[in-house]
Amino acid sequence: MAQLLYGGAGVVLFALGLWAFLVYTPLLRKLIALNIMGSGVFHLLIAIAERGELPPDPVPHALVLTGIVVAVSATALALAMGRRLEEDEGGR
Amino acid sequence: MTAGLLLLFDLVLVTTLVGLAIAALISPDLRRAVMLFIAFGLWLALVWARLRAPDVALAEAAIGAGLGGALMLAAARRAARRASANGGIDAEGGEA
């Protein structure tokens, strides 16, 4: 039951992020949506790794740890690109 | 009894998590959206600590919420400044 609850929360976060990613146009909103989508996937992996009485599986944990760092570096790169675009448009 | 309490605790954790995500996604004010996103990241770290993943919870609190939030806050500030330079039109980053 608890596993379904946590796994389901991951799916819901992913779907919410996907919806917002498709619906909003500003870059920063898309990035927040993308990060929430990613968090949903990470959350699903963590929820799968936890299995009641057994110790949690370290392999998905390591995957998620790697994923978090990559997500932040991608966000930083996207923000830098957005800033460059703004500058080139001359403040629009 | 204990199992029921634990399930209630799980429910509170998960509903708050999803609620924060929704608030961060639909908040009309861009800066508030970023702050809600930071709160979401910190709450997510708490949930992961509950799921016995302390390593990942530490990383999410420090990298995902902390540094990611700082990056986005700087961007939100820039967007607000640009919007006010444009005479206040499109102030919240203009939803399509």
Added chain:
Amino acid sequence: MKSAGGLVIGAFVLLLAIWLLWVVQTAIDIGAGPRLAEQAFAGLPATGVSNPVTAVLLSYRGYDTLLELAVLLAALLGIWSLGAASPGFQAAGAVLQGMVTLVVPLLILAGGYLLWVGGHAPGGAFQAGALLGAAGVVMRLAGDERAGLPPLAAQRWLVVAGVAVFVLVGIATMGLGAGFLAYPIGWSKWLILAIETAATVAIGTTLAAAYVGGRPWSHADVSGQS
């Protein structure tokens, strides 16, 4: 957002979510299959570290972490190639400056602690690097234009340190005939610690430099420099 398109997208995403929920439900109903955790725990004594997550990151799946550091480096190169950094914030007032002088050493100390403790308890290179990066962010917010980072030439070395030490260790183990990143028993702990230390410095520098958000030099400097 308030258009019909938004509703259509919402309906599709809702269908997708229901389908995914069904998938998760069936996966849970089928029950737990075999998992890698048992193998990970069985091999733990040979890796020299007792935190299984660190063992997975730096011993079993060292390639992943090496390539991840390369991704981080590539992202920073992208940021640097997109233009010069904006000028820093105005210098902090006395109160903020006082807090910064307290907080930054504490962050560095906590980073070192997390790096060391990562071998046997929650912690490790990424968390420690994030704290170093946070120290840089705090310094930039308090008015330091370079986010506390050293001059450009040193910054370049620090940024590649993680990948460089990782690859050098890999080549050294290859030279010993063990294969790329196959640590000899007994050396494992110290090799992992060396890689983690370099990775911490590199991650901290990269994250702080990413927060600065542009290359830390102007074209005039480069033509004079190189």
